[in-house]
Amino acid sequence: MTAIYIRIHDEIKHQIETGVFEVGQRLPSERVMAEQFGVSRMTLRQAVTSLVEEGILTRYVGSGTYVASDRVREKMRGTTSFTEIIQNLGKTPSSKVLSYQKTKANEVECDKLQLKKGSQIIRMERIRYADELPICYEVASIPYRLIEDFAKNDIANHFYDTLAHAGKKIGRSEQIISAKIVKKEIANFLSIKPNSAILALTQVSYFANSDETPFEYVLSQYVGERFEFYLER
The missing domain is CATH 3.40.1410.10 (Chorismate lyase-like)
Incomplete structure (x- = not known):
C-alpha cells in the first residue's frame, strides 16, 4: 500500500504538471493544504519536503513554498x-x-x-x-x-x-x-x-x-x- 505522503506528493506534482499551480506560484499554507488533503500537517510537510528535495518546489524563509522556477x-x-x-x-x-x-x-x-x-x-x-x-x-x-x-x-x-x-x-x-x-x-x-x-x-x-x-x-x-x-x- 502506497504511503499517504507519497500519494499527496504525486497529487501536488500532478497539479503542477497540469497548471493548477504555475511556475513561481506560492502554494497555500501547510495548514490549508493539510485540511484540503485531510491529513496532519506532519504528513503534508513530508510530502512537500520530498518535492523540495526533488527541486520541484522551493522554500523561502519567511515567505513560503513556491513552484520552482528555472534558475x-x-x-x-x-x-x-x-x-x-x-x-x-x-x-x-x-x-x-x-x-x-x-x-x-x-x-x-x-x-x-x-x-x-x-x-x-x-x-x-x-x-x-x-x-x-x-x-x-x-x-x-x-x-x-x-x-x-x-x-x-x-x-x-x-x-x-x-x-x-x-x-x-x-x-x-x-x-x-x-x-x-x-x-x-x-x-x-x-x-x-x-x-x-x-x-x-x-x-x-x-x-x-x-x-x-x-x-x-x-x-x-x-x-x-x-x-x-x-x-x-
Whole structure:
C-alpha cells in the first residue's frame, strides 16, 4: 500500500504538471493544504519536503513554498548588465537601493578602478530581483568623475543604458567566482537561511577604449538555487 505522503506528493506534482499551480506560484499554507488533503500537517510537510528535495518546489524563509522556477543563468562571456540578463529570460528585473553615497575610495577600490588615493567614488548597495524574487546582493563602486553629470536614478536603475546613451562603449570584464557562507543580514535581504552557501562574484568592468578604463567594481552575492553561471568557449 502506497504511503499517504507519497500519494499527496504525486497529487501536488500532478497539479503542477497540469497548471493548477504555475511556475513561481506560492502554494497555500501547510495548514490549508493539510485540511484540503485531510491529513496532519506532519504528513503534508513530508510530502512537500520530498518535492523540495526533488527541486520541484522551493522554500523561502519567511515567505513560503513556491513552484520552482528555472534558475537565472548568466553566460560568462563579455559584459552584460543584470537587467539585460533578466529581460532576455522573459522576466521582470528590478532593484532596491539600500545605500547610495559619494565617498573616498578605499585601497582595494583604488587598485581595481585604477584611481589615485583620495579619489571620489559612488558606492552603491542594492538587492537585484527577477520577477520580485531576490537573486543577488551587490555593492558597486563607480568612479565619481565618470557619472557626476547623471542623476542617482540613472545610475541606480539604468547604469549600463545611461553609459550607452552617453556614447560609452562597454568592453570586457574580469570575473572571479567563489563559494562562501552568507552572513545573517544579507541572508535576510535575500530571503534565505543564515549560513547558507552562496556564489560570490567579484567583477571589474572596462570601457572598450584604447586604455580599457575600468568603470565599475562590483562585489555580488548570488543565491545559488536561483542563479547559475556557465562558461562558453
